[in-house]
């Protein structure tokens with residue numbers, strides 16, 4: 638039987654990688670994008686899949702129930718991957734209601750549409766380590782208590798529990814992947830790793846003087862996005878719908894990632910000062926290349942994330958392979974190439 642997948646949010650990082658994976662596996666893929674004044678398909682273009690004969694792009698908004706019903710009716714989907722979200726934590730403090738509507742309630746439109754159109758459709762919900770928030774226990778795993786610290790985290794937690802509720806109430810094959818941060822050259826530039834690698838590239842090429850950041854003490858468990866979308870697919874091929882953590886079980890500070898990225902471009906940094914006064918100095922020239930700007934601080938912060946992916950390994954056979962050093966190197970090299978060519982989304 639032809640497998641037909643809907644991916645919401647194909648213009649995002651994960652949507653692009655997942656589309657690539659499913660097309661390789663022979664799926665027909667319906668990828669959704671939002672109507673905006675300037676739709677941007679740079680990620681699927683960069684992967685070279687934008688003109689794939691089995692890829693169909695569909696205009697869709699997650700906040701619309703009728704559109705969700707039509708999407709499932711018209712595509713005949715067998716699997717739905719809900720990756721669409723207002724996904725930037727920082728913005729969620731400024732736009733809590735929009736974030737709740739898209740990131741929290743949006744997935745319920747799809748779950749309801751599945752219930753109405755075809756309860757046999759398998760559903761993946763993109764849950765997040767942000768739901769763990771304030772540290773309760775480490776490393777975090779599927780049964781660690783949640784304590785979200787942002788409107789984004791709260792909205793995702795609601796959608797996570799609704800996914801479980803539809804699984805238990807209606808027998809829908811609805812799985813939730815609690816994914817820790819995953820990055821790539823296709824990461825949006827508003828997120829810290831890509832902001833860093835793009836800025837390092839610009840500094841290297843003489844296009845930028847200083848990189849400004851917020852909290853450099855925050856610790857994250859960073860993996861490679863291309864491997865994480867494989868985990869999403871495996872969750873929907875499993876025997877039972879369930880909840881799985883995907884993570885690397887290694888955590889580093891933002892400052893560590895800064896050092897690593899500068900090193901990948903041939904710089905050695907030395908950090909001086911504390912908190913708002915902290916700066917990163919190029920050891921070779923004495924120039925300040927990094928400084929803190931409090932405008933990037935968040936009203937409340939998630940200080941430490943480190944995930945235990947044992948369950949995903951045991952049941953799905955999923956394991957991360959790329960090291961943070963390899964990932965960082967890949968991102969810096971790609972950003973140097975892009976900035977040399979005058980292209981950097």
Ligand code: NDP
Nearest residue numbers: 646648649650651671698699720721722724763765818819
């Ligand atoms: P991105 O921000 O790169 O992509 C989000 C996608 O959602 C974009 O395609 C965006 O479209 C789309 N979208 C936003 N609002 C709507 C809407 N109202 N209707 C339809 N589509 C919409 O996120 P990632 O690819 O990084 O992440 C994918 C998912 O996984 C997200 O749900 C995110 O919250 C979650 N997640 C991500 C992690 C990570 O580390 N990357 C970790 C854990 C969870 P547009 O281009 O028009 O804005």
Ligand code: GDR
Nearest residue numbers: 724726765766767817818827828829830850851852855933
């Ligand atoms: P996060 O990712 O909030 O973990 O959410 P982000 O890269 O935005 O922040 C990571 C940490 O870096 C600190 N930080 C900065 N962050 C940004 N964006 N810009 C800065 O200048 C900066 N300086 C320091 C942040 O305070 C934070 O502690 C991401 C998103 O992809 C979510 O959708 C996803 O659910 C989680 O990862 C897991």
